[in-house]
Amino acid sequence: MIVSENYKDALHHPIFNIIKTAAKELNISCYVIGGFVRDYILERDSKKDIDIVAVGSGIELALKVSELIPHRPKVQVFKNYGTAMLRFEDMDIEFVGARKESYHFESRNPVVENGSLEDDQNRRDFTINALAISLNEDNFGALIDPFNGIEDLSHKIIRTPLDPDITYSDDPLRMMRAIRFATQLDFLIEENSLSSITKNAERIKIISGERIVEELHKILLSEKPSKGFLLLNKTGLLPMILPELTVLNQVEEIEGQTHKNNFYHTLEVVDNISRNTDDLWLRWAALLHDIGKAPTKKYHKKIGWTFHGHEFLGSKMVKTIFHRLHMPLNQKMKFVQKMVMMSSRPIILSEDIVTDSAVRRLVFDAGEDLESLMTLCEADITTKNPKKFKKYHQNFQQVRQKIVEVEERDQVRNFQPPITGEEIMTLFNLPPSREIGQLKEAVKEAILEGEIPNEYEAAYEFVLNKAQKMGLKKG
Incomplete structure (x- = not known):
């Protein structure tokens, strides 16, 4: 066992002196161990989770620590695991008795016995997480490093x-x-x-x-x-x-024509988007945006490789993956599905002449998630050709500018029809019916196509004309 120089500076927070006092009163030894120690030595922002190992009862130590804190924070006790937790200021502090473990092959749940500090460090996953700092009065701040974790940190x-x-x-x-x-x-x-x-x-x-x-x-x-x-x-x-991802790791060649490796492309997209957003679910969308390409891949003599409908199929595959991995089947999943489904829309726009109607439809369909979609699509530019890279980004800027102009003029992002279904029913003295739905849909389409402005008067006149063609009379 290596006992090296003192790390008292790591223990400047008052909670550590409180734990030292509690341990002395209980006549047990205790140490701060794991991530807190590792991150302090690496000079990383320390986690707000602190792990304390006691050579004795971690639960008793947690209860004693709570007694010594004036407002007596609540102690959560997990008897089955021999652990306890309390919150002090902005820190979650977990106390556990030192233990040794043995495993059965078919389970990751260990058979646990009381043990020494050495036993506890032996069961740790990595040398850099087995580092411990003493909270005992006789060697407060001493680093205990049985596996030379300090050297592994430095290398x-x-x-x-x-x-x-x-x-x-x-x-x-x-x-x-x-x-x-x-x-x-x-x-x-x-x-x-x-x-x-x-x-x-x-x-x-x-x-x-x-x-x-x-x-x-x-x-x-x-x-x-x-x-x-x-x-x-x-x-x-x-x-x-994620077999859906690894199946993308292939390149086929037919008649001298190849397609890109969509696995490595996907990882580039994920790295790109990670520079611009911390949104976990948008990063998931980047990871899964091309998963529909493997099952939709086809070769055609005249046009080469195609992946028609990969966005639609990919969005359906998202639910399968989320279900298999027990991920949330809620709005988070729906957001990822939506991003995968729409992942090519802005890219197609950036390659064509950008029409107002196409932009209106994009803004309407993306709604509040438009900025996330644009961030994903810009991350999807992975060409190594500097001229193409510059051109694609310039095209995206034009699309963004067009979005701003169309949105300011037409206000379709959170589209509410300027004339409601209730008004149409009153206007033609009709109950809820298929005709009402048809008229509402016709108004929406006319606005998105730019046939009429997104205004009440124009929508009112449009409904009258459309209803007349449908054989409906004003009530």
Whole structure:
């Protein structure tokens, strides 16, 4: 065990002295461990989650700490896990008794026994997460580093404390965590560890969709998500989690004509969009925007490769993926579906002469999500040709300008018909009927096509004329 220089500066927050006092009163040893220590040494913004390990009862320590805080924060106790949590100021502090673990092959749930600090550090996933700082009076601030995690931090290495085959087979979620940390921190996974992930990849099947998605979210929200997805693919995890994505990783050639590799293109799009938005669900849309291309791919002698209808099919596939991974089947999923469905619309507009009616329809269909859609489509420009890159972006600026002009004039983003169904029923003395729906739809279409302005008087006159052609008489 390595006990190195003092890290008292990391413990300047008053909560650590309170924990030290509580531990002394209970006559137990305790340490802050894991992410808080790692991030302090890396000089990263420290997480607001602090893990305390007690050589003794973590629950008793949490209750004692609460007693010593004037407003006595509520302690949440999880007896089955031997843990407790309390909130102090803006921090969530979790207390756990030091423990050692053993696993059965078919489950990631360990058999837990009380243990020493050394036992607890042995069970940690990575050396950089096994670092602990003492909160005990006799060596307050001392760093306990049994696996030389400090050196791995300095060399930017993800390594398991014990044999990686044991670490990953015991808890296969750690394979996802290794890749997530490598992505977030821009670290390398140590060679034996990376090989072990590949060897144990099948074990991911015992992990629930919710836990897998939690790690995918963190990879997607990192600065450069492509690093994580390339590692997931390299290790064989991605085909089991998102086969719809990995099937894009191919290039076919017929009669000398090839199409681009849509897997690597997708990862470029995700990296591009990550520079412009932290919206998790918009990043998901970028990841899934081309998944319909594999099943719709066809080769035609005259025009080459086509992917007709890939946006429509892709939007349907989104629901299948969300359901399989136990992701929310609510407005978040519908937003991703909408973005995938509309992902080519602004691109097509940017390639053609931009007509007012086409822009009105785009604004109408995208509604409040128009800016998100434009952000996605601009991220979709991945050409390596500088002239084409510049031209495409200039074209998008023209589309954006046209949107502003049309929106200011026609106000169709949150379209409400200038004449309502109730007014039409009164006008022609009709009950709710198919004719009312036809008239409302005709007004909407006339406004979107620019036949009439989005104004009451024009819509009123239009309805009278249309109704006359339909054989309806004013009541």
